Amino acid sequence: MTFTTDDVDIIQRDTVFQGFYRLDVLRLRHRLFAGGWGPELRRELFVRHDAVCVLPYDPWEDSLVLLEQMRIGGLDKSNHPWMIELVAGLIDKDEAPEEVAHREADEEAGLQLHRLEPITRYFPSPGGSNEQVHLYLALVDSRGVGGIHGLESEGEDIRVSVWTRTDALAAMEKGRIDNAASIISLQWLALHGERIRADAGPRP
Incomplete structure (x- = not known):
């Protein structure tokens, strides 16, 4: 089984800091290897240039x-x-x-x-x-x-x-x-x- 971005449900995404870099806070859930969807998660994402x-x-x-x-x-x-x-x-x-x-x-x-x-x-x-x-x-x-x-x-x-x-x-x-x-x-x-x-x- 191969998951893609379609198997991630982004419920909410907010930018909480914007400088040269950016910090986003996401609420999301994703599909599980055993089947079904996992619980809602809160994750912080450091957004950088490549x-x-x-x-x-x-x-x-x-x-x-x-x-x-x-x-x-x-x-x-x-x-x-x-x-x-x-x-x-x-x-x-x-x-x-x-x-x-x-x-x-x-x-x-x-x-x-x-x-x-x-x-x-x-x-x-x-x-x-x-x-x-x-x-x-x-x-x-x-x-x-x-x-x-x-x-x-x-x-x-x-x-x-x-x-x-x-x-x-x-x-x-x-x-x-x-x-x-x-x-x-x-x-x-x-x-x-x-x-x-x-x-x-x-x-x-």
Whole structure:
């Protein structure tokens, strides 16, 4: 048996907060695996723009370009709220995910993406948020890349550095890289890295 959105009855939906993000409160019920309908539930939904995350990979050097910046979500539960991450941005305009990838790579790291390869799309926290992440690997030339980047108008202070693939995977295994998009993409690269290198062709 496969359920769809037709098997969810939204009784009421109210927006209780509207800022850059939105919070909705829903009253709903849904069909049960055993048959019939379940009880009425009250759920809060964090409504976010979808996100685009890109792992910049230089197959000719077997190196990665990673970003480091302070993340408020890590303040209460980590001694290292400066997280090591991917290039990332929100789809908050009428843009395709690929357009966001190229724009954010330039703004956050001064990078030109030569080729985008989709890794996956996923919901990072579907129990309470509707955000979906579009995750990519991109081929880049990492030579000379680094420094401090980001838009001053958005309060961004981003340190960009080049890592060997071996060092990045080791940092993930030790828990220094501890955010979902980075972990998923690094594990994907561990499986597909040799194919990516073999198919890369000459350096642009």
